[in-house]
Amino acid sequence: GQQVMQIPQYQHVQEGEDFTTYCNSSTTLSNIQWYKQRPGGHPVFLIQLVKSGEVKKQKRLTFQFGEAKKNSSLHITATQTTDVGTYFCAGGGSWGKLQFGAGTQVVVTP
Amino acid sequence: SQTIHQWPATLVQPVGSPLSLECTVEGTSNPNLYWYRQAAGRGLQLLFYSVGIGQISSEVPQNLSASRPQDRQFILSSKKLLLSDSGFYLCAWSLTRDVGAFFGQGTRLTVV
Numbered sequence: 276g277q278q279v280m281q282i283p284q285y286q287h288v289q290e291g292e293d294f295t296t297y298c299n300s301s302t303t304l305s306n307i308q309w310y311k312q313r314p315g316g317h318p319v320f321l322i323q324l325v326k327s328g329e330v331k332k333q334k335r336l337t338f339q340f341g342e343a344k345k346n347s348s349l350h351i352t353a354t355q356t357t358d359v360g361t362y363f364c365a366g367g368g369s370w371g372k373l374q375f376g377a378g379t380q381v382v383v384t385p
Numbered sequence: 386s387q388t389i390h391q392w393p394a395t396l397v398q399p400v401g402s403p404l405s406l407e408c409t410v411e412g413t414s415n416p417n418l419y420w421y422r423q424a425a426g427r428g429l430q431l432l433f434y435s436v437g438i439g440q441i442s443s444e445v446p447q448n449l450s451a452s453r454p455q456d457r458q459f460i461l462s463s464k465k466l467l468l469s470d471s472g473f474y475l476c477a478w479s480l481t482r483d484v485g486a487f488f489g490q491g492t493r494l495t496v497v
Contacts, residue, residue: 308485317475318429320485363428365486372444373486375421377428 278302279366281376288354289384296379298347298364306367307340307347312378313360356383387412391476391489398496404449404463406492408476411457416478418459419486420451423473435459471496 278301288294298307306325310318322331324340324347331338335358337350347364361380365373391408398404410416420432431444433451441451448467452460459476473493477486 317488317491320487323485365429372431372434375429375431380426 279364279374279376281364281379283379284377286379286381287384288358288381290354290356292354293350293352294354294381295348295350296362296381298349298366298376300345300366300374303344304366305344307344308365308367308373309338309347309349310363310365310375311360312363316360318363354381354383356385359383387478387487389476389478389487389489391492393492394490395493396495398466398494400468400496401465404461404466404470404494406461406474406476406494408459408461408489409457410459410478413457413478413480415456416480418453419477419479420459420461421475421477421488423475423491425472429475433461466496468496470494 280299282297286294306323308323309321311321312318322338324331324338327344328342329340335352339348341347349362351358359381361378363375363378365375367373388411418435421429422432423429432449433441433443435441435453438453438456441453449461449463471494473491475491476489479486
């Protein structure tokens with residue numbers, strides 16, 4: 276079945292630095308979604324990518340969908356303490372069954 | 386605007402007791418509804434999803450069940466809780482397939 280892997284599992288970042296988290300699927304995806312979960316909170320939908328090679332930006336966050344629609348990345352520039360949390364990718368395959376990755380837990384050091 | 390309500394926020398239940406978690410959505414009609422479970426520090430596991438009243442699909446066989454008695458109401462139940470049922474339960478909705486899902490605040494269930 277479809278599996279979505281996320282790396283790294285943990286990311287320690289100095290405030291002001293950039294980092295990237297990656298999402299890889301064993302199968303071709305119809306779309307990829309990204310969510311952010313703050314500590315103690317619930318996942319919050321950030322964005323969805325649908326087209327091969329698509330790139331979308333939200334302020335300091337850049338999301339990319341691979342050409343083969345099997346991988347995606349989230350790049351954050353100039354990390355801030357507000358970026359702390361766990362970032363999940365979720366791959367859309369067969370009807371509405373989002374397959375979530377295990378997430379990348381981001382810790383920001385001031 | 387659409388909102389999703391999930392309660393209770395926290396719950397401590399003894400092993401063998403029943404469970405009922407409720408989720409309601411406002412501001413939309415015929416949403417797709419989901420129940421997810423998240424173990425501590427882990428990803429989200431899809432438990433059930435529903436495309437309409439009375440239509441429930443189960444992803445993981447276990448001692449949990451779900452029902453959708455009304456269009457915007459989704460209920461997660463168990464007749465007898467196990468220790469392994471502890472976790473963070475999240476209800477979510479989406480407008481259609483292949484679009485982002487919006488999560489409720491979640492219920493932290495501890496089975497003791």
